[in-house]
Amino acid sequence: MFDIGFSELVLIFVVGLVVLGPQRLPIAIRTVMGWVRTIRGLAANVQNELAQELKLQELQESIKKAEALNLSSLSPELSKTVEDLKQSAQQMQANLASTQGEVTKLTDEQVAEIQAKIEQEEQQIVATDLPKSEENQPLVDDVVSDKAKLSPAEIAEQAELDESQFSAYYPPDDELASPGASVSQQQDKQNVS
Known part of the structure; x- marks a missing residue:
């Protein structure tokens, strides 16, 4: 993809390990992989939309050419084909508009999910970094x-x-230190209590 060899990957891993540390590196890798997946999904959606738009544009151009040739003078079969082409072009436009709305909605949801995951991981990192x-x-x-x-x-x-x-x-101090009490009586009181 970026023409990165094994030695470059090892260098990036070592720098990441030194900078982030062994506790944060797996979380950072998961976060980056989530971003990469989201970006790939967005790129695939954009490519699909562009392909559909190109097909739609070609179809519209062919319809305009057919209208320019005054197909009304042609056979009824050809005029029916032109009408079918117009209907399919309108359906493709409607499908494209609905797909674009869905893609926008999914993209916004994915971005919100990634931001929520990043916030959760940051909270986990902060919680693990706090001293006892x-x-x-x-x-x-x-x-x-x-x-x-x-x-x-x-x-x-x-x-x-x-x-x-x-x-x-x-035990209270005054029981042990009573005047006239022998050492053995004080020890007996201690043993009883």
Whole structure:
């Protein structure tokens, strides 16, 4: 197609690998292949339309030549053939107009699909490139903003609830440090709790 040899393809692949990296290169290749497929489809549609237009133009020219020769003086069979040619030319024009509308619609849909895929791939790339701390940051911001919405009494109540959860794991300090308690009694209290 572009007269690219194997060595040029390898060079392009290596440059792409260095520039984009191993994570982004497959996504970039898929995107480029999608563009190539779309462009090939558009080129095929344009070629088909041009071929139909050329046929239509030739048919119209032959009809004009026949009218110039005053076919009305010819036999009824020839005049019937000319009428058939006119009808087929009109049908081809109608088909061409409908095909052109469909091609335009399909082209717009394909372009929209490719743009949507590109946006999705960019979002995936951005999501994979974010460090873990930045991914968790919105959660921390949500907790901080929730606490900012609380009144001072609610914040104090929340702090007491947090302390009560820790007391189940850590015994109070004054039980262990009571005066006159021996070391063995303190160890027994620790073993029981």
